[in-house]
Amino acid sequence: MKPLVRNAALSSYVELSQSLGIDPRALMKRVGLDPVGLTVQDRWISGVAVTELLELSAAASHREDFGLLLAERRRFSNLGPISLVIREEPDARSAIELLVRHEHMYNEMLHGRLSEASGLATLKVSLELGEAMAARQAIELAVGAFHQILRSFLGNRWQPVSVCFTHSAPLDTGTHRRVFGPAVEFDREFNGIVFYASDLNAPNPMSDPQLRTYARQYFESLAVSRDTTVTDRVRELIEVLLPTGRCSIEQVACSLGVDRRTVHRHLSASGVTFSSLLNATRAQLAEQLVANPRRSLTEISGLLGFSAPSAFSRWFSERFGCSPRQWRVRRTTQQPSAEG
Structure with missing residues (x-):
């Protein structure tokens, strides 16, 4: 690389x-x-x-x-x-x-x-x-x-x-x-x-x-090792590119100065694909963002790179088994008992 x-x-x-x-x-x-x-x-x-x-x-x-x-x-x-x-x-x-x-x-x-x-x-x-x-x-x-x-x-x-x-x-x-x-x-x-x-x-x-x-x-x-993996780099770039709406393997490859096949090859060697890494990173960010009641779901949809709130809602429901609004309500009601 x-x-x-x-x-x-x-x-x-x-x-x-x-x-x-x-x-x-x-x-x-x-x-x-x-x-x-x-x-x-x-x-x-x-x-x-x-x-x-x-x-x-x-x-x-x-x-x-x-x-x-x-x-x-x-x-x-x-x-x-x-x-x-x-x-x-x-x-x-x-x-x-x-x-x-x-x-x-x-x-x-x-x-x-x-x-x-x-x-x-x-x-x-x-x-x-x-x-x-x-x-x-x-x-x-x-x-x-x-x-x-x-x-x-x-x-x-x-x-x-x-x-x-x-x-x-x-x-x-x-x-x-x-x-x-x-x-x-x-x-x-x-x-x-x-x-x-x-x-x-x-x-x-x-x-x-x-x-x-x-x-x-x-x-x-x-302090990080000189052996930071390509997967780590791709994950970081996904986080940066998601809010722009242009988070694709082509854009990531361009940012890394290589072609998309090179990115595919390195990710494959680590046992992951670009789409699986994208979904995992998106899910991790979604949990953090939806848990924050000060952010609207429309805003979160944009930050995660979705073209419309409806697309975000469908993806979230498939991933977490409920809508973002339901997940937020459950998180809010569970929080006091967890603290107690």
Whole structure:
């Protein structure tokens, strides 16, 4: 399977695109991404589609610095649960090592490597997309995001020794020099940041030693293995796509960057089909939603991807043996005795 990234990789993408006069939703649909699902930051989408989207956006806006402009809008929270931990790490070294070690938790195509020699530290950044394609904007977004993290630890006046890119310089390097300082270099042999190794040991002014233990324990409870299954990914995408009314195996395959036969093959190997996984996920969500009396059944019907409330009611009756309204009434009357 091709690498996936969290929706948060495109955080502020819509706002930046609109500020530059381009239509973000049209471009997202062009690469098979769902603009509605983008609001759920912890869902996963195709890294190849994100990379292509950034290139298309740079071309449409005539801004070779598009990826870097997006990096400027990055926040710690865009990293997900790991952001709670790195804020409390004692120094930049510990934070960067943690980010590199657990990069699969927020971006499966990103690979960072920190090395030290002769008093200098080098943070190299690469992308593994599984196919040959232009990735200038995604690379600049990744390097820019790491630069933002280092600066948050070392202060706004901190400057790296150099920031390197393998691609050629843009026609206008103004944004690059404003963000990175005068030491930005192009046509180099690697993408990344070079800085003094002593910077890694600078104490983190944001860190609270008493909170660090709790943050670590919380993170370890959420930390996932690199072996997250295709079935898990498909289930997550079903949850995202259901409210859009376009939850099909074709749409899921597009989001994963593969064809539908590949999805079928992986699900079959796990002993499930797409329709059975769709029904199981829908049933789990239905129980949660119908139990909430503040949600109307018409609203729930839409959230579960049904074209009409009548279709939802028929499906629910077949699945649970009664209508959604009857199920809600029974749940409500049973609750007091259960609590008692």
